[in-house]
Amino acid sequence: MTVNSTPQVVTIAGTDSGGGAGVQADLKTFHNRNAFGMSIVVALTAQNTLGVQNAFPVPVEFVTDQFNSLAADFNIKAAKTGMLADEEHVKCVVENLKKVDFGPLVVDPVMIAKGGHALLSEDAIDTIKNDLLPLAFIVTPNLPETEVIVGYPVETESDMMRAAVDLKEMGVKHVIVKGGHLENKLARDYVLLDSGESFWLSSSRINTIKTHGTGDTFSSCIAAELAKGTEVKEAIIIGKKFIQGAIKEELFVGHGHGPTNHWAELDESIEISY
Numbered sequence: 001m002t003v004n005s006t007p008q009v010v011t012i013a014g015t016d017s018g019g020g021a022g023v024q025a026d027l028k029t030f031h032n033r034n035a036f037g038m039s040i041v042v043a044l045t046a047q048n049t050l051g052v053q054n055a056f057p058v059p060v061e062f063v064t065d066q067f068n069s070l071a072a073d074f075n076i077k078a079a080k081t082g083m084l085a086d087e088e089h090v091k092c093v094v095e096n097l098k099k100v101d102f103g104p105l106v107v108d109p110v111m112i113a114k115g116g117h118a119l120l121s122e123d124a125i126d127t128i129k130n131d132l133l134p135l136a137f138i139v140t141p142n143l144p145e146t147e148v149i150v151g152y153p154v155e156t157e158s159d160m161m162r163a164a165v166d167l168k169e170m171g172v173k174h175v176i177v178k179g180g181h182l183e184n185k186l187a188r189d190y191v192l193l194d195s196g197e198s199f200w201l202s203s204s205r206i207n208t209i210k211t212h213g214t215g216d217t218f219s220s221c222i223a224a225e226l227a228k229g230t231e232v233k234e235a236i237i238i239g240k241k242f243i244q245g246a247i248k249e250e251l252f253v254g255h256g257h258g259p260t261n262h263w264a265e266l267d268e269s270i271e272i273s274y
Contacts, residue, residue, distance in 0.1 A: 004075035007035040009227035010102060011220060012093055013082030013110070014043035014055070020259025021047075021213030022082060026220035028262035033224035033242070038074065040066040042093065043085040049212055049254030057085040060092040067096040078227035080106040080219050081132070086121040094131045104137035104226050107172075108219035109145045125149070134171030138232070140219045141167070143181040157188065164192040174232055178215070186271075191236055201240040202271040206247050210258035217260050218243040241266040 009030050016022035023039045030037030042063055046054040070076060079102040084090045097105065109128055111120045120128075129149055133139060146154045149170075150163045157179065164175040173194040180187045186202040221242040225235035245264035253259055 007224075007228045008038065008074050008076045009035045009078045009080070009220075009223050010038045010040060010070060010074075010076050011080050011082060011223075012040040012042060012084075013080070013216070014045055014085065015041060016045055016047050016213070018048040018212075018254065018259070020049065020253070021216045025213040025216040025259070025262065026080065026082065026223075029217050029220040029242070030224045032262055032264075033221055033228070033238075035078075035224035035227045037224075038070060038076070040070065042089050043083055045083075049256035049258050051256070055085070057089055060088055063089065063092050064096055067100060071100040071102075076101075076227075077103040077229075078106070078223045079103060080108060080223040082108050082216055082219070083110045084120060084124065084128075084132075087124040087127050090124045090127040090132060094127070094135065097135055104223075104232075105135055106219050106223045106226070107132060107136040107139045108215050109139065109141050109149065110215065111145050111148060129170060133167070136172045137226070138174045138176065138219075138222060138236070139167060139172045140176045140178065140215065140222070142178045142215060146177055155182075157182070157184075157190070160190045161192075161198070164190055164198070168192055168194075174236070176236060178218075180214075189240065191233075193233065197233075198274070200271075200273045201237065202273065203240065203244045203267070204269065208247065208250060209256070210250050210260065211247060212257040212259045214243055214247065214260055217246055217262065237270065237272065238266065241268065241270050244270060 011026035027037040160177045167175045175192045189201045222239040244267035246260035249261040
């Protein structure tokens with residue numbers, strides 16, 4: 001019998017009791033992309049499409065227990081981080097990632113929920129920059145997150161390109177600066193690879209408020225592809241195709257910012273430009 005031959009990937013993040021973001025979105029995405037998903041829960045949230053009503057960080061000792069449990073049994077080929085709550089938990093995650101081999105790490109630097117609730121304490125930002133990002137294989141910030149990390153406004157595509165270089169200098173191998181917050185005709189993400197190659201991924205904008213969990217879904221799709229052995233550039237392109245399909249193929253759940261569709265197919269309309 002072959003042991004541990006199935007592609008395996010882990011999310012290190014907070015939960016979403018409403019099922020549209022966080023650990024739940026990650027696991028659904030892993031499953032869609034044919035990778036076996038598992039989780040290390042850093043925080044619990046009471047959350048729905050209307051917002052986050054409460055959040056409860058998991059004791060750091062238990063976070064470590066989860067790392068040890070998975071490392072003892074599984075052959076994890078990629079990992080991703082999402083909501084990490086506060087400085088203590090970021091440090092715990094960093095310390096544990098240095099002890100295990102979970103493959104390439106995708107860092108989604110989650111800071112604020114769609115409804116405006118803070119998902120990362122201010123004292124954790126420097127720890128993200130100084131300790132977590134140097135471990136990252138890929139980082140996937142949106143524009144507000146990018147601004148917090150680099151420390152200056154990112155309001156144009158030229159700013160996105162500058163920020164990507166600065167993020168790479170923090171130790172990240174591959175950078176994706178997501179441009180969805182710019183009010184352009186197309187939603188354009190800037191990708192800067194470790195080789196120096198760069199390109200834009202462009203998609204048409206969709207008039208919808210059903211975008212809860214987009215960042216989680218995008219980054220977890222990339223992590224699943226990496227776990228399967230997909231080359232990094234192709235993994236990023238597949239991530240963009242998947243999240244576009246997940247937004248376009250609407251679900252009708254909840255009364256607020258509804259979730260994306262984790263049953264979605266890849267949207268082949270994505271444009272790549274250099």
